[in-house]
Amino acid sequence: MTPNRLVILGAQVWDPEGDVHAPSRRDVLIEGTTIAAVLPPGDALTATWLAAQPAPEVLEATDRLLMPGFVNAHFHSYDGLMKGLLEDMPFDVWALHSQPAYFGKRSRAEIRARTLVGAIECLKHGITTVQDMNSLVPMDEETLDVTLAAFAEVGIRVVFSIALRDVAALDIAPFMAADLPESVRALVEGSPRDPHADLAFVERQIARLAPLPSRLHWALSPSGPQRSSATLLEGIVDMAQRHSLPVTTHVLETPAQRAKAQSLYTAHGGSMIRYMASLGLLGPGTTLAHGVWLDDEEIAMLAESGASVVHNPMSNLKLKSGVAPIRRMHDAGVNLALGCDNCSCGDCQSVFQAMKLFCTLAAVTDPSPAGLHATHAIEAGTLGGARALGLEHVVGAIKPGMRADLCLIDLTDIAWMPLNSVARQLVYSETGRGVETTIVDGVIVMRNRKLTTIDEDQFRAELADVMLGFRRDFAQVTQANAPAVAYLLEANRRVGNAPLGIDRFIRS
Template structure:
């Protein structure tokens, strides 16, 4: 920790750091009271569309979980106000606990609409957060995205799942045009776009390439879920002639330093070598990976190759709290099971870097997640007199292992104070929470109806999942195999 000093913000950026800076006449003075000023946390991977569903689902494997999480059903179509409120719920939770930036890989059920995109972006604008917003939309049918289903399903359900239910590529590109033209680089650069293919196996190579072109032309991060689950590794073996999704993306010429490879659990050494050579970032979501039983990412192997890592919550029903401190604690603890050599376990400073500077790298925002001169003034003030830091023995370890966001006293984004003492200064929290409580209580019947409509697929998805578990693979990323 640096000695006590002053920091000056101008134009939304860190302008000067030093002892006893002389205040200028028009400056607001914020007293730090010898507490810790540090970069705001960056939620490097998030799906805001289910912020209103926290605690709704049990722990399930991803492929079964997604049946209930985001079925493309008309009954689940939100109103613009619902989309605004659910996004704002996440903003409130993040800003209160010191998360200042987010990469929202937002999905839209049953498909993106301009007014819903606008509602999500407006919530981020109003809250004061820094956000990258992408449209996480698959393009292909379920039968094309998953292994074994074609052989498992009866004829009627096979036919039903052979037809794509979302928007076609042409409509999705029109939605991206709206997102970029309307919202990219607005609010003095605080709100920006990104692109997303959801996952390589969920889109056609042609649409995948068109998204990459969009990313190149606008210098946007590109989000792609890869090798999150064992079943996805099996998909490569069965459906891609033995190629992993990382190799498949590389073979298409689409693996680049703009790409955020989300999860990257079931990777092997050749996959990691490709990621390192490309400059891609890995978005690590340890709480979600545990909640869905996906597996344990290779933390040290990724760090050894100097692959940039950011940390993410994933979503409010695969973590159930939108809290980056919890994510850091899990990341620091989980990987003690990954390597017998304790000197290779995650260090607190590494984890803090992933939650700050690593997120800035993934967002393609120079200086974000640091306090360098010229960096965005996205800062938080931590009360060092709070219980997690009394007594103060080792600051990085206590930030990672002891703090859960309760000690954040001030949150600043782009030089603007957006929370003080746990309350947002930008919106009426009480009114938002009361309205959201009433609105989403009224959505329970629709969500229950959606659950009923997808239950007919459950036995066949379970069979697919069990087949994937029995498939012989050269890699293993779960600990249950130790008991076999």
């Protein structure tokens, strides 16, 4: 059977090695899941394709910009229903309200709905690959299968990882008052898990779901080194080697996490990065989410090891975690990716927001030109993300042989009028409003801003039904955990003011 053919005619096609302010017009030929050719207008091969039978689908793309689909390299689908429910909370207080362990088992309808909310918002913003670091609660095949089925149905590419942690405590737990009431201690310390059982679960799923469909990829995720025993981390390193899988984990997101690293890893100079290196957990296959509280020596180690960092500027700001030293990482040569993180701590799956903050936050620490330009933000949102997820030869660029993961942006939108620089207006002017068509694996999953893979009106009705129960349960969790909030805020204030060797806040 002949694979489907798609021809995109006459778009300005993003090419980081070409003119980034005025990309050339190209015709892009897609065969099945893959980009077959990128040609100047009028090429004979395009004419041959257009005349062939069966006729290919044609997208007339004059006045459109064709971008590689964006890569959202750090995301959690589990709190997709919590958009807009929380604000003005530092990280650990937010965690108390949002972590799936506090909510227990959810219905199939709710798991499907929460997954679709995040995935649809990604596709609407031209994100074609998303890394879902998913805390499966409970850790069972039903929860996993419903989640993966929702991603498959909507048609997005997913790098899926099951977040493992056998140390259940909130990061800030050791810094809480000694006279903490027992009931509050139980809330913040959680229950430890058996690392062998959880590693075996992940191993079984890798075997059970093989071979993977073409839009699904595995990664492995300890939730964070400080939330994992050495047994768990060593098990993940072993599994990553045996299956050639990338590892992505939260690292040094908050001041409490740096303080904890200093007290936990004394044998490694108080450095989480040195500790990770000692376990073989630092290398080109490793991606660190956040890295706000990395110091210069740790940044140099990352650069040397080839590890990547996913910058999540929106959630870092909303959760009061501080400003990540992105300029230093960039200068050191660390591969940078972008993430939009949870739906409840950035509240929007938009790489446009992340790209704009990537460039502009550099001014927080330095009034001089930073050398962080729109092109660097675009690289982080496309190829940098692909590299971080082990997909640099699969997605992130518009070249023959790459998967056809693409988005078309409407250059007649006011964000592009007048059109002075494609690179700069993509980062500083476009909000996502101009994303008109999204293509994943050669399939048009959004056309004229409407998804083709699911009925959005029907989904809205489904979601309204699910929210009746979810809002009730959210209120119950909030009420049950309320006694811990004041203690957490006090500990957060103390850790936030503790000398940590570096600072990621501007104190006034």
